[in-house]
Amino acid sequence: LTACGGAADDAGGGDGVTVTMLPKNLGNPYFETSTSGAEEAAGELGLALEEVGPETSTPDSQVPFINTSAQQGVAALVVSANDPRAIGDALDEARAAGTKVVTFDSDTDPEFRDIFVNQATAEGIASKQLELISEQIGGSGEIAILSASANATNQNAWIELMEAQLASDYPDIELVEIAYGDDDDQASFDKTAALLQAHPDLKGIVSPTTVGVAAAARYVSTSEFKGKVAVTGLGTPNQMREYVEDGTVTAFALWNPGDLGYLAAYAASALVDGTITGAPGETFEAGRLGEFTVGEDGVVLLGDPFVFDASNIGDFDF
Amino acid sequence: MTTVPAHGSPLWRRALLTREAATIALLVVVWSVATASVRGFDGPLTITYLILDITPVLLVALPMTAIVVTGEIDLSVASVVGLSSVLFGLLHQAGVPLPAAVAGAAVAGALCGVVNGVLVAYLGLPSLAVTIGTLALFRGLAVGLLGTAAVTDFPRNWTQAARATLGGTPFPSVTVLLVAAVAVFAVLLHGTAFGRNVFDMGRSKEAARFSGVATRRTLLVLFVLSGFVSALAGVYYTLRYGSARGDNATGLELQVIAAVLLGGVSIFGGRGAVHGVVAGVLMIGVLSSALRLEGVTVNLINIVIGVLLVLSVVSPRVVAAIRARRPARPPSTSLPAASPSVQ
């Protein structure tokens, strides 16, 4: 156990600083990677980092952990929000208790946090995925989206943007259904089956979530649709390697979630030691990633999404 | 004329040697240990969060206690919480003033109770099977009605009221509601003819019916109460977490039942007390809070609750078995008292 209470008071200090990492849920490889990135940063910064989280990715199950952080008076909370508003009050209370709040991966309304570490702009993510699927299905045909839970903030934002861009830029591609696999392997897998069944002319599935895209790829790779229905989206190389190698998946996108966690931890540390306050224009160093500038609304941008395909997937291990 | 004393044993024995007293004692021990050894547990926020956390569980546990005392069970409560949460959100979204939305949700909850009650009491179907069915049905309606959306734009003053503390104390304002609800149920169950009938039904439904107890109506009332209170818990849940969602409070029923059984209510019906259940709910709340502060994740908390639950029902059996064993088994060849008169 880390030493004594009052961590909030000596917020500027070195070794006593505790940071709590609260992903959407535990047991999710994406967040596992982001947490290990944060741990790397914590090691460099001398922070004590503790990961807690619920089993299921719902806002109500995140609240008790935010409360606990407030009780403990941790220096900073790094959270991926399951709902943009629902956890707001709890975050407010934590901030009232002196805790700095960094959101990463999935944001809350800006008023509830100090900094949002954004993996990529939503526009960038949406257009990258559409680019990939359009290429893979030859520019026309039916596609479906397999999302996480129906309430996932970032997924919904991306889907909205994708729908808009489809209407304006891809007139020959028709989005026939949006299904929700709840970031659960079994549900996503079964939903993929249902999608393919319900839409015999389906040509592609876009799944903007790592659990979903892996499940969809696994289903397709073992079915008669392999090679006929394209699967792409946001995935981690380790989960997707097999399907890229067997030809089910040509290419998919993602940022490096490890880097995301790493940057979030640096941002938290910068907030705690007062280097930044979350005001636009402030800058801070983030170790091996270099210098970052706080943008509008306290957003810090990691970079552009990265496309993985057979040529480069061998270079990554996360 | 024989005069029969009212009580067979002194008051202290009757008060201290109960199942409820054991739960309360255990709660005191757990609380003390947590205060002494868990970092941050003695802080001012602990009480606040503890009460906020247990509110929905305790609210739902009260009517559940009465239902379990009759020997039945209501597994659909968490789905009613979810459904009423969704309806509350939808009504708010449709521009209905919030007090009216609360009323709407409450009525819907009561209707859910009517469905359960009619099926169980008037059609005589097993409550376990019925409420597994309505668990799925009500949850399905909740998830179906709100679809992909979540209603989160509740006025800040309402969401904050659900969390605000009573001026200067660590007690959140909802404490008042809780105390009132506990008092109402304690009196209803332990201090009215209705409550006595509820206990009689749990001990012997047939004898209760033969005594002119309206067993069906009583059961219906209890299920409606359960639905109504669950709906209130749903409204509270929505405001506390600031979001109306179809999946709100999923799995709450198991926590509630665990708490009720921990509190000494017999799953066979016929015995239990409100104060025991309050202690049972607090026990789970304190354990979760302390373990979370220790950085123990949900996992271990689940194990602890599960094991505690099994122990709480097994231990009385073991004690009884040991007690029954104490007067040594009779020798198999003792002498007869009277000599037979075979002629």
Add this chain to the structure above:
Amino acid sequence: MTTRSTMSTPVLRLEGVRKAFGPVVALRSGTIVVEPGSIHALVGENGAGKSTLVKVVAGVHRRDGGTFELGGVPADFRTTAEAKAAGVAVIYQEPTLFGDLPVMENLFLGSEPLDRLRRIDRRAMRAHAHELFGRLGVDIDPDRPAAGLSIADQQLVEIAKAISLDAGLLIMDEPTAALSGVEVERLFAVARGLRDEGRGVVFISHRFDEVFGLCDTITVMRDGAHVSTDPVAATSVDEVVTRMVGREVTDLFPKVPSTPGDVVLEVRGLERAGTFHGVSFDVRAGEIVGLAGLVGAGRSEIARAVFGVDRYDAGTVRVLGRPLRPGDPAAAVDAGMALVPEDRRLQGLVPQSTVAQNMTAVVRRRISRLGLLSTARENARAAEWTGRLEVRTAALDMLAATMSGGNQQKVVLAKWLATGPRLLIVDEPTRGIDVATKAEVHRLLSGLAAEGLAVLMISSELPEVLGMADRVLVVREGRITAELDRADATPERVMRAATVGAAS
């Protein structure tokens, strides 16, 4: 040929066996010696401990003390399976059939015939079942579920089940209670056959004609203890009855004459499929009407329907001229009706509630103040009635389960008398009650009637009905087959009306 010495080893020998259930001593000193090749009657009043003795032998209960030998070997069964394996077959007083299983599986459960692949051979099982039923001369479809069998058929299946075990000792606890004359004769033929094969048979019955017609030895029990054992030939019915009761029978029924008043209960054309048909009768104020019949004739069913705990298909019930809502016991209570049901433990009392709570169960609302009910008020009301009926219990907050049967019955009576009823239905009011209490209960009923209460009394004890009732209604298979005035009600007439073809 077996040798003389093994022949004389008793099949069963119990001496001074004791069994208590908490405070209730059901069996004080049970003694019985059953010789091979004999049919041994075990008689005694209700609650004398006969069934308890049987259950000790059967391995249901473990005795607290005393000697228990089977075939000369000390025995101590912990389960009924052990007893069965040792050659004890029992027909229990209460049928123990598995309603969901077909009749034939009930017959052979655990010893079903198997085919070469060790699968249950249903064909062989069906054939065995037919054969067994043939021996008993009954016609029950072996494939039908046991649920829904009439009481008589259930009893016949129990008998077939016991016979199929091929046991050295067969115990029958009131097997004939629900059977018709023909069926009884068949059963007796089977029992005699078993005796002639050298097996021991124990026969429990309240019908002396059967006991004296079938058995060769008779053991009398009273209050859980052995009273006497004699060859049947060396004793008489009167002698046995005197020993059973322990005193002269006549003072048991202190009937106070009274003049009947207005009609309180009026039942017309009550009908329920499979249970009772066209039941019509009146009960007047100040009158005790006896409802006689065999066990299973449907008397309790009629009472339950009248009171509203059961529904009925057709007919009307009026109390004091006003029609009573069917299926609503609360309405019956409000109309001034009270029912002391036949099964104290299951229906009359809530054994896990306290004495005081039980005594005030029906008047709870009445004794509440502002909707609140305190233990003190309950105790006050209960104390009043424990005093009046001389209920003996250690304290008012003792559980009713801890009381003796007689005192439990008084609690049930008190709970109903506390409502100030106009009509009291008592179903087997003295079942399992000792003689002294029994007389008390009779005095009480008689006194209440004299004060103008209308009483409908169901009893399977003929002397009780004849001794107490102003008028006797006889029920056979759900129909009222006779209505007899006190003067006309002889045992013969009642029995003839109660049985078909039994009395010629």
Add this chain to the structure above:
Amino acid sequence: MRAVGAALRSREAAVALVLVLVVAGTTVLQPGFLLSAGGWRDLLLTPSLVAVLAVGQAIVVVTRNVDLSVGSVLGLCAYLTGTLFAAAPDLPVVLVVAAAVAAGAVLGLVNGVVVAFARVPALVVTLGTLYAYRGLVLTWAGSDRIDASDMPHAFLDLGVRQVLGVPVLAIVAVLVLAVAAHYLHTSRAGRQLYAIGSDPDAAVLYGLPVRRRILTAFVACGALAGLAGVMFAARYGTVSSGAGTGLELTVVGAVVVGGVAIFGGSGTVLGAATGAVLLVTINRALPVVGVPDFWQRAVVGVLIITAIVLDRVLADRRARALARARDVRNPQEVAR
């Protein structure tokens, strides 16, 4: 003749008929639901897992008990399967399957021992172990998960391979069903399970080995949940600590829909399995016929309630028929 008539009137047949109607109706709207290679395969494959669980559950429910811990047992055994493969990739598949099934049996044994010997209601015990077993998986797995790459191809192949057009996992489910049905119908012990559920007190009076039988039922249920865990790993290729969460209610629902009385004594494993297939298939059919998948649970709920109400109505009808039959059997020369 009698057998045919009974079979046609049976609950199993009714459920099967509804199932056929659902499949037929959906296929009319969307031919691919049945008439494509994938549709055919998924029709058989998807329900296999729940069907195996339902068979186990039915064995327990028949004895008037219930096992709510099956979802957690499944999770634990699925994770065990993956972990064994990850630790020793060369382990023969059979051995791993046996280990997972054995683990499930042990967890079932724990349930059974507490229920049978401490005489604690199964509902409470298995509610407790539902928490406890899930806690074990969570603690053990932490935030790790087993991915397809951790398991050998030969094993994952079982999840998709077909023999003569029938998926291997469906064959496993059918075998399990056949063995269980045979045991319950033709063995002495199997009939005693029904007797115990029909009337536990009479079973004791009768001298049946009640405890041993209840123990057997729980062990069987646990073992089948373990097997379902293996099937889960093979089919989904990914196992996280949450595998099988919430499945218990679906399974109990399937058993009830399949005509197994929740208070024991009657029903068949065939019915339970058919009920499982029906529930899962309806779940799959709804989105195909255009009902948003959010409404699936509501439909399942309605189905469960319909099933128990129907059971009650039929039982009442039967009881009334029997009562009338008694009147006919004892024709009475009406009272004079």
